[in-house]
Amino acid sequence: MSAQSRATSVVRMKDGSRPRKSWLKQIWGLKILYLILLPGLIQMLLFKLLPLFGLVIAFQDYSVFNGILHSDWVGFKNFAAFLHDDYFWRLVRNTLLLALFNLLFVFPIPVIFALFLNEIRVRAVKRFVQTLSFFPYFISSAVMVSILYRLLSPQGGLVNEVLNSFGIQSVFFMADPNWFRPLYVALNVWQLFGYNAIIYLAAMTSIDPNLYEAAEMDGASRWQRIFRVTLPSIRGTIVVMFILAIGQILTVDLDKILLMYNPSVYDTADVIQSYVYRQAFASGGFPNYSFGAAVGLMQSVLAFVLVMGANRFSKKFTESSLF
Amino acid sequence: MRKRLPVFDMTNGSILVLVVLACVYPFVLMLSTSVSDGAAAASGQIYLWPKGLNIETYKYILNNPRLGVASGMMNSLFYTVVGGLVAVTVTYMTAYSLSKKRLKGRNVIMMLFLFTWVFEAGIVPNYIIYHALGLVNSRLVMILPTAISTFLLIITKSFLDSLPGELEEAAFIDGANDWTIMWKVFFPVSKPIIATIAIFNAVLIWNQFLIPMIYLQDSKLQPITVVLYNLIINSSKGGTSFENIVVNGVQLLPQNLQAAAIFLAILPILFIYPFTQKYFTQGMLLGSIKG
Numbered sequence: 001m002s003a004q005s006r007a008t009s010v011v012r013m014k015d016g017s018r019p020r021k022s023w024l025k026q027i028w029g030l031k032i033l034y035l036i037l038l039p040g041l042i043q044m045l046l047f048k049l050l051p052l053f054g055l056v057i058a059f060q061d062y063s064v065f066n067g068i069l070h071s072d073w074v075g076f077k078n079f080a081a082f083l084h085d086d087y088f089w090r091l092v093r094n095t096l097l098l099a100l101f102n103l104l105f106v107f108p109i110p111v112i113f114a115l116f117l118n119e120i121r122v123r124a125v126k127r128f129v130q131t132l133s134f135f136p137y138f139i140s141s142a143v144m145v146s147i148l149y150r151l152l153s154p155q156g157g158l159v160n161e162v163l164n165s166f167g168i169q170s171v172f173f174m175a176d177p178n179w180f181r182p183l184y185v186a187l188n189v190w191q192l193f194g195y196n197a198i199i200y201l202a203a204m205t206s207i208d209p210n211l212y213e214a215a216e217m218d219g220a221s222r223w224q225r226i227f228r229v230t231l232p233s234i235r236g237t238i239v240v241m242f243i244l245a246i247g248q249i250l251t252v253d254l255d256k257i258l259l260m261y262n263p264s265v266y267d268t269a270d271v272i273q274s275y276v277y278r279q280a281f282a283s284g285g286f287p288n289y290s291f292g293a294a295v296g297l298m299q300s301v302l303a304f305v306l307v308m309g310a311n312r313f314s315k316k317f318t319e320s321s322l323f
Numbered sequence: 324m325r326k327r328l329p330v331f332d333m334t335n336g337s338i339l340v341l342v343v344l345a346c347v348y349p350f351v352l353m354l355s356t357s358v359s360d361g362a363a364a365a366s367g368q369i370y371l372w373p374k375g376l377n378i379e380t381y382k383y384i385l386n387n388p389r390l391g392v393a394s395g396m397m398n399s400l401f402y403t404v405v406g407g408l409v410a411v412t413v414t415y416m417t418a419y420s421l422s423k424k425r426l427k428g429r430n431v432i433m434m435l436f437l438f439t440w441v442f443e444a445g446i447v448p449n450y451i452i453y454h455a456l457g458l459v460n461s462r463l464v465m466i467l468p469t470a471i472s473t474f475l476l477i478i479t480k481s482f483l484d485s486l487p488g489e490l491e492e493a494a495f496i497d498g499a500n501d502w503t504i505m506w507k508v509f510f511p512v513s514k515p516i517i518a519t520i521a522i523f524n525a526v527l528i529w530n531q532f533l534i535p536m537i538y539l540q541d542s543k544l545q546p547i548t549v550v551l552y553n554l555i556i557n558s559s560k561g562g563t564s565f566e567n568i569v570v571n572g573v574q575l576l577p578q579n580l581q582a583a584a585i586f587l588a589i590l591p592i593l594f595i596y597p598f599t600q601k602y603f604t605q606g607m608l609l610g611s612i613k614g
Contacts, residue, residue: 027427032501033420040417040471041432046456047468048439054448068451113342116335125336131600132343135350138599140530142548143588146555147349150356150585156578158352161367190346222331254446255532259556273446280447281537289447296445304441 058294071290078294087275095271099249101185107245109189110196111238115226117197118204130201133194144187145259149174152183174260177267184260184269188253196241203237204230239314247307250299272299350589357381357583361567361576379573380583390565391542392584395550400591402465402546403528410524411517413470418479419505433480440473450537464538465546469527475520482516483509519602522595529591547588555581 027034053068058078060071082088113133120126136144151158152173160170173179211229220228254273261269272295280292351371356364360375368374384392421429444452449468458464486509494504510517532548539545554565558577565577 030426030501033423033426036416036501036505037420037426037432039413040420040476043413043467043470044436044439047453047470048443049435051444051448051452052439052442054451055444057448057451062451067455113339117339119332120336120339121332122336125340129339129343132347135347135596138526138530138592138596139350139589140532140548142530142532142551143585146551146581146585146588147353149555150353150578150581151349153578156365156367158367158370164367194343194346258536259532259552276445276447280450289451292447293445293451296447300442300445 055293055297057290058297060290062290062293064289074290078291079298081291082295082298087270090267091270091272091275094268095250095252095273097268098181098184098252098271101181102188102252103245103249105185106188106192106196107242110193111200111234113193114197114200114204114234115230118201118230119222119226130194130197133197135194136191137195139191141187141191141253141255141259144191145256148183148187148260175262175264177265177269180261180265180269184256187256187260199241200234200237203234207233243307243310243314246310247303249306250303350586353582353585353589356579357586359579361574361579364578364582365576375573377571377573379570380575380579381587383568383570383575384580384583384587390554390584391545391550392547392554392587394543395545395547396587398544399529399546399548399588402462402531403525403591406466406469406528407521407525409466410470410472410475410528411520414472414475414479414520415510415513415517416505417471418476418483419509421476422480422483423501436471436473436476446533446537453538459538460541460544461538462544464534465528465531468534469524469531472523472527475523479513479516479520482513486512515602518598522599522602525595526592526599551584551588554584 057068057071059073059075060068061074061077062068062071066072085091117126117129117133120129152160152171154160154170154172159173164170171179173183207230211233212225215225215229250272252271252273254277257269257271257274258277261274276292276295279288279295281287352369355371355373356369357380358376358378359369359373360377363369363374384390385396386393388394420426421433423429453459453464453468458467490508490512491504494508499507529546530548531546532552535544535546535549536552539549558565565575565580567577568575
């Protein structure tokens with residue numbers, strides 16, 4: 001409450017009734033505050049809320065000339081078209097496999113890294129390791145993939161040079177469908193492990209030092225300290241991060257896929273989102289916006305169901321949950 | 324017992340140091356390749372130290388408008404600085420007004436922010452709307468859609484929520500209005516959170532790839548990430564490519580030129596990296612606890 005409005009609220013009107021400030025007057029008193037809010041509110045309405053209404057094109061045969069208001073309604077035709085698409089199973093398989101491998105490696109490695117980093121006693125070393133570990137997080141995927149191209153290049157790339165020196169022939173890594181998944185996952189680990197470890201390291205700082213002392217008194221080894229004290233203490237954090245990871249399981253890193261793939265590796269690399277991207281923005285002929293929107297919508301709904309499911313599962317079995 | 328500890332510590336410490344050195348090694352390798360002679364780079368002779376130290380590659384790629392590296396760097400700097408300033412201002416103002424309990428309807432607006440955070444429209448509906456708003460081939464597409472990240476809005480708001488209410492009461496008695504109080508009273512004490520928003524946004528905008536790929540077809544507007552994609556990854560598919568030439572006795576080949584372009588794109592990140600340790604981690608932890 002501002003000082004002014006508080007002052008008026010004790011004054012009584014001539015007829016003895018308490019002055020009830022009208023709703024409009026209250027708003028007017030806050031006009032500057034509303035003006036401060038305005039740019040952010042407009043930003044949200046235009047760039048975040050309005051596109052949600054744009055989702056109706058999933059149920060239309062959208063054409064740029066007719067616009068959203070005058071395009072024909074086609075019901076679930078676009079959704080059905082995707083289910084019957086020649087590439088449907090390949091896209092679903094690739095999306096799920098990439099997500100699965102990602103979860104298998106990108107999720108646990110930061111936990112392991114944090115557990116071992118936490119054991120380092122020399123502060124300078126610990127700080128040095130942590131500082132370097134999340135440097136790759138700040139580097140654009142475009143740069144990371146460019147570096148990958150350089151390292152793996154058959155012409156003077158470091159990896160192939162090393163292979164050659166062992167008498168092994170050069171490998172065209174970026175054009176080989178078998179290499180796509182390992183490279184995608186490795187790149188993700190490289191980019192994310194240090195950054196994702198921050199949260200676990202922070203959780204570890206709040207562990208009661210008495211627990212470690214007690215463990216030492218009982219003659220626990222370093223391994224036992226890690227697995228019997230540290231790990232159980234950060235279990236809650238791990239569960240929360242896991243639920244978040246499940247929610248993201250279908251959200252592949254589209255930037256990275258578009259940067260890394262090319263037609264020769266579509267067999268393993270083409271995922272639902274990259275297919276949507278090509279249909280809408282790189283089809284060569286007429287862009288198929290409605291189809292892209294429908295597929296995107298299906299994926300979002302599925303992802304939402306997954307988070308809710310993971311959350312319920314975790315509530316039931318571990319007592320930690322997100323909401 | 325006491326004797327076994329140092330062995331564990333030594334092994335653990337050395338392994339972790341080696342792991343992170345391996346992680347940053349590729350960046351170092353790009354730097355040394357970029358300042359080496361092209362022939363040495365092409366035959367894979369560079370492992371750590373440059374051979375035939377020179378900076379011809381940088382001179383060449385920055386002075387060749389055809390490659391677009393110089394304009395890409397300038398565009399990225401522009402987007403990052405302007406976009407960062409806009410994001411900091413708008414995020415701070417919005418969080419400030421939403422942190423005031425007297426603002427009627429603030430819960431509804433907060434819910435809308437959260438709702439649009441959880442339910443994103445996806446790239447195609449976004450495109451339809453942004454196209455209608457005139458953002459195709461406009462520099463604004465790099466600045467406006469990312470101006471507010473709900474995650475940063477939440478951590479800024481919770482920071483402002485934690486400041487004592489007495490701060491503004493004294494100022495109100497002195498006759499100051501909300502606008503003056505926001506900038507003169509609250510802004511100076513919010514510097515840590517402002518730094519966090521600035522760094523988050525600068526990194527986000529500098530690294531942006533998908534948005535410029537979709538919206539900025541005009542090569543004069545493209546940021547360095549898209550330029551790199553065309554030069555290195557997509558060069559065989561009709562993108563721009565490097566030629567083999569000799570300048571001042573130094574061989575310039577795609578190998579060392581690409582490395583130079585890559586390193587240029589990393590350079591600005593190197594400058595702000597020292598500040599990230601403090602503010603980025605702080606912001607991330609705030610966000611993970613509150614959000």
